[in-house]
Amino acid sequence: MKASKLWVILLINFLGTFTCEAQSWQSMADSVKKEYLFCWDNYKKLAWGFDEVKPISGQPFNWYASTLYMDKIDALDGLYMMGFKNEGNEVVKDLVKNANWDKDISVSAFEINIRLIGGLLSSYEITKNKQLLTLAKTLADRLIPVFSTTTGMPYRFVNLKTGEVKGTISNPAEIGTYIIEWGTLSRLTGDKKYYGYAKRALVALYNRRSTLNLVGESINVETGKWTSTSSHVSGGIDSYYEYLIKGWLLFKDEDLKNMWNVYKPAIDKYLLDKVASGWWYGYADMNTGMRTQTYYGALDAFYPAVLVLSGDLQGAQQLEQSCFAMWNLHHLEPEVIDYKKMEVVKGAEAYALRPEIIESAYYLFTRTHDQKYLEMGKKIFNDLKLYCKDSFGYAEVSDVLTKKKGDREHSFFFAETLKYLYLLFDAATPKHFQFDDYIFNTEAHPMKKQFIGK
Numbered sequence: 034m035k036a037s038k039l040w041v042i043l044l045i046n047f048l049g050t051f052t053c054e055a056q057s058w059q060s061m062a063d064s065v066k067k068e069y070l071f072c073w074d075n076y077k078k079l080a081w082g083f084d085e086v087k088p089i090s091g092q093p094f095n096w097y098a099s100t101l102y103m104d105k106i107d108a109l110d111g112l113y114m115m116g117f118k119n120e121g122n123e124v125v126k127d128l129v130k131n132a133n134w135d136k137d138i139s140v141s142a143f144e145i146n147i148r149l150i151g152g153l154l155s156s157y158e159i160t161k162n163k164q165l166l167t168l169a170k171t172l173a174d175r176l177i178p179v180f181s182t183t184t185g186m187p188y189r190f191v192n193l194k195t196g197e198v199k200g201t202i203s204n205p206a207e208i209g210t211y212i213i214e215w216g217t218l219s220r221l222t223g224d225k226k227y228y229g230y231a232k233r234a235l236v237a238l239y240n241r242r243s244t245l246n247l248v249g250e251s252i253n254v255e256t257g258k259w260t261s262t263s264s265h266v267s268g269g270i271d272s273y274y275e276y277l278i279k280g281w282l283l284f285k286d287e288d289l290k291n292m293w294n295v296y297k298p299a300i301d302k303y304l305l306d307k308v309a310s311g312w313w314y315g316y317a318d319m320n321t322g323m324r325t326q327t328y329y330g331a332l333d334a335f336y337p338a339v340l341v342l343s344g345d346l347q348g349a350q351q352l353e354q355s356c357f358a359m360w361n362l363h364h365l366e367p368e369v370i371d372y373k374k375m376e377v378v379k380g381a382e383a384y385a386l387r388p389e390i391i392e393s394a395y396y397l398f399t400r401t402h403d404q405k406y407l408e409m410g411k412k413i414f415n416d417l418k419l420y421c422k423d424s425f426g427y428a429e430v431s432d433v434l435t436k437k438k439g440d441r442e443h444s445f446f447f448a449e450t451l452k453y454l455y456l457l458f459d460a461a462t463p464k465h466f467q468f469d470d471y472i473f474n475t476e477a478h479p480m481k482k483q484f485i486g487k
């Protein structure tokens with residue numbers, strides 16, 4: 034056979050395999066869309082005037098005394114991304130007509146920010162419906178009282194009607210997870226004050242880091258004194274680091290990058306733990322650097338994504354491998370494991386349908402194009418269908434060992450878990466979404482990049 038003919042055959046085979054693989058990932062992405070619609074239709078049918086639908090009983094559920102449109106707003110950009118335009122338009126119409134923030138309820142400013150302000154801003158960018166931007170702005174305005182401390186670090190809760198604040202003991206995540214949404218609000222409204230509040234809080238925390246360049250787990254926002262010196266990358270600290278690196282990428286404010294550059298070596302020195310079961314990030318005291326726990330969990334699985342964004346691809350790949358081992362221990366990941374013993378920590382057996390491990394697989398696949406991240410996503414998706422799917426949606430699992438379900442489907446299941454699965458499989462198809470000009474907030478709502486910094 035002539036060499037040229039052989040080349041043609043090889044090329045056809047290669048293209049054939051490539052197309053075939055792309056098709057199979059396309060069909061996985063389509064399956065995720067099907068599950069999104071299944072969950073959405075149940076929400077719509079059974080809980081339209083409420084925040085969420087309970088996946089086992091089909092009962093409606095509100096976070097507070099009255100609805101804050103949690104599923105509607107958290108799911109909205111996902112509906113558009115997956116092509117469910119009519120469903121999306123229906124939500125926009127409903128929000129524009131009915132949404133109102135004049136409610137006598139004390140709410141978590143952090144959750145309202147990442148889910149509602151984030152979701153309204155990204156949906157505004159998609160639809161260009163100005164009323165969504167107005168809803169985001171008027172909601173942020175009702176949160177402003179939380180920033181009234183002398184330190185600049187926000188209180189945790191605010192009454193949306195009266196502006197009364199509470200929650201003096203807070204944590205880095207709830208203090209330092211505003212700049213993506215509030216910076217975007219400044220960009221879209223031309224009012225710099227939103228960026229200012231968020232940045233002041235980030236800097237206030239940074240100024241209170243230990244001499245080892247670590248932060249603790251809880252702090253008094255009035256006095257600025259640490260109330261827990263436990264340092265880790267888990268819940269309560271996680272998105273503080275995420276917002277430094279993402280905030281820099283989004284706004285090119287060098288101050289944010291400089292802060293991250295001070296933390297990163299300290300995190301690697303005191304928290305990174307290379308043991309027989311893999312690379313992990315455990316717990317240490319922020320002042321002494323002494324290891325306190327060999328714990329890692331479902332929430333911590335966001336960190337490979339942060340490592341990818343900060344350029345540490347090797348660290349990200351190692352850590353994601355560990356995360357997948359954690360998932361495969363019981364074919365659903367628990368809230369916390371002891372990675373030295375590779376055992377679930379007592380009292381932390383639940384899996385709340387969290388997205389972080391998928392989010393990290395998505396970032397890693399887009400940077401490496403390594404098929405193994407698609408295979409990870411496939412295994413996770415199949416386990417979700419097997420162990421979490423119920424009559425009216427997907428249910429959290431209260432114990433990954435017994436697989437006993439709980440009657441809750443958090444709104445981040447729409448905003449993040451299913452969305453990141455969809456984006457992961459979509460990324461393997463020829464006409465995939467491009468997010469080069471966007472940064473996802475911690476609830477997976479994409480925000481457009483813009484230069485704000487110095």
Ligand code: DMJ
Pocket residue numbers: 147272332387388389445449475476
């Ligand atoms: C989400 O609400 C956000 O990602 C937040 O930063 C912490 N994790 C939950 C989902 O697990």
